[in-house]
Amino acid sequence: TTQTIRNSTAVWRAADTRHHLHPFTDFQGLAAEGGSRIITKAEGVWLEDSEGARILDGMSGLWCVNVGYGRERLAKAAYEQMLALPYYNTFFKTATPPSIELSEKLAALTPEGLSRVFYASSGSEANDTIARMVRRYWQLAGQPARRNIISRHNGYHGSTMAAASLGGMQPMHELDGLPLPGFHHVRQPYWFGEGGDMSPADFGIAAAKAIEDKILELGPETVAAFIGEPIQGAGGVIIPPESYWPEVQRICKAHDILLIADEVICGFGRTGHWFGSNLYDIKPDMMTLAKGITSGYLPLSAVMVGDRVADLLWSEGGEFAHGFTYSGHPVACAVALENIAIIEEEKLVERVHDDTGPYLQQQLASLAEHPLVGEVRGVGFIGAIELVTDKASRGRFNPKGRAGTLCRDHCVKIGVVSRAVGDTMVVAPPLTLTREEADELVKRLRLALDGAA
Ligand code: PLP
Numbered sequence: 243t244t245q246t247i248r249n250s251t252a253v254w255r256a257a258d259t260r261h262h263l264h265p266f267t268d269f270q271g272l273a274a275e276g277g278s279r280i281i282t283k284a285e286g287v288w289l290e291d292s293e294g295a296r297i298l299d300g301m302s303g304l305w306c307v308n309v310g311y312g313r314e315r316l317a318k319a320a321y322e323q324m325l326a327l328p329y330y331n332t333f334f335k336t337a338t339p340p341s342i343e344l345s346e347k348l349a350a351l352t353p354e355g356l357s358r359v360f361y362a363s364s365g366s367e368a369n370d371t372i373a374r375m376v377r378r379y380w381q382l383a384g385q386p387a388r389r390n391i392i393s394r395h396n397g398y399h400g401s402t403m404a405a406a407s408l409g410g411m412q413p414m415h416e417l418d419g420l421p422l423p424g425f426h427h428v429r430q431p432y433w434f435g436e437g438g439d440m441s442p443a444d445f446g447i448a449a450a451k452a453i454e455d456k457i458l459e460l461g462p463e464t465v466a467a468f469i470g471e472p473i474q475g476a477g478g479v480i481i482p483p484e485s486y487w488p489e490v491q492r493i494c495k496a497h498d499i500l501l502i503a504d505e506v507i508c509g510f511g512r513t514g515h516w517f518g519s520n521l522y523d524i525k526p527d528m529m530t531l532a533k534g535i536t537s538g539y540l541p542l543s544a545v546m547v548g549d550r551v552a553d554l555l556w557s558e559g560g561e562f563a564h565g566f567t568y569s570g571h572p573v574a575c576a577v578a579l580e581n582i583a584i585i586e587e588e589k590l591v592e593r594v595h596d597d598t599g600p601y602l603q604q605q606l607a608s609l610a611e612h613p614l615v616g617e618v619r620g621v622g623f624i625g626a627i628e629l630v631t632d633k634a635s636r637g638r639f640n641p642k643g644r645a646g647t648l649c650r651d652h653c654v655k656i657g658v659v660s661r662a663v664g665d666t667m668v669v670a671p672p673l674t675l676t677r678e679e680a681d682e683l684v685k686r687l688r689l690a691l692d693g694a695a
Pocket residue numbers: 304363364365366367369398399400401471475476504505506507532533
């Protein structure tokens with residue numbers, strides 16, 4: 243009965259509040275609000291909570307459930323692999339069929355030259371691996387002074403010490419005095435917020451030039467790599483001006499610096515291309531993959547290593563003294579293979595590119611007329627809605643972000659998941675979202691905006 247459901251929800255909430263320290267959460271604040279919303283089931287793009295409410299998941303969980311919820315094929319792939327071989331490591335000269343097949347598949351899917359894979363279980367671990375691998379590369383290349391890594395303010399690369407140092411999130415740095423030595427940050431290509439009177443094209447060049455300024459300040463002979471998300475996701479869906487990535491590539495080449503694309507969000511179809519690097523014609527030396535690689539059904543990440551780095555590690559490196567118990571986990575790899583097969587068979591990348599992506603962007607764009615909205619931007623199945631107090635001056639609501647309140651108070655009531663980043667609402671629905679569901683998503687976002695106006 244409804245009463246029993248309510249009672250068990252209350253009991254769960256109390257237990258959760260008492261015992262679980264949630265990530266990126268104000269523990270006391272959550273308790274004061276009565277505890278967590280408890281999600282019990284999901285199908286397609288719809289979540290269901292413990293009280294039976296249906297919620298349209300405009301965020302694919304945490305930007306990861308690319309093929310949508312409820313995929314029996316993925317459950318079967320995991321089940322069958324667990325029975326055949328639930329675990330074996332890939333240390334000490336052993337491999338498993340799923341780890342072999344997935345490596346071959348990823349080498350074929352990713353841009354040319356990225357033909358080798360190092361596995362981990364999360365985006366954070368993969369980026370940690372990259373920090374170590376690029377420094378090792380430069381040691382072997384006879385330039386051990388190249389240890390500095392440059393990334394962007396407001397970039398997100400994960401939560402381990404090295405990944406949080408790579409990232410440019412101020413509150414994460416303040417938590418315990420990061421970044422670690424050797425990690426440096428430059429401005430983000432955020433035209434709406436920081437472009438001032440510049441055209442997007444000029445601003446894109448200026449934002450890229452900040453990388454060159456930093457390289458010259460540090461001394462090019464000390465710089466190992468630049469890492470960036472093709473589109474910054476957690477930083478607020480920062481779509482760079484077209485001029486940005488070509489200039490970044492020119493700069494990295496001119497100073498012989500490794501270019502790394504963090505494709506944790508952009509990868510596996512999110513932008514209407516297999517990878518964000520395909521969208522912007524980026525030719526990275528290394529690439530980070532996670533999230534959409536398994537559509538979040540199991541934890542898995544991968545570092546794609548280009549020939550330049552891999553060949554030297556291979557020929558001169560000896561043992562690469564790094565790895566994780568779950569590197570190349572056979573069940574996670576089996577699920578990744580099946581997930582990629584679904585994306586291919588259902589032509590999800592093509593659908594987002596040609597059909598549902600442009601349609602969703604067109605519908606989202608209609609929100610720009612709302613009095614609270616300063617800009618709507620996006621590509622494929624990733625988008626952002628900037629809230630303002632005044633459209634002309636792009637006046638911010640408040641530094642704490644009104645979007646947070648809007649998402650928490652109004653989206654929840656209306657039954658839609660959108661995430662707040664400062665004053666920006668972001669969306670990244672499953673790639674399976676239909677046109678009708680896109681209409682429903684935008685309708686609910688408009689209702690939430692109306693509620694907050
Ligand atoms: N890189 C990017 C671009 C991400 O968005 C994230 C997570 O949101 C990470 C890395 C970290 O991944 P994980 O949370 O799996 O450690």
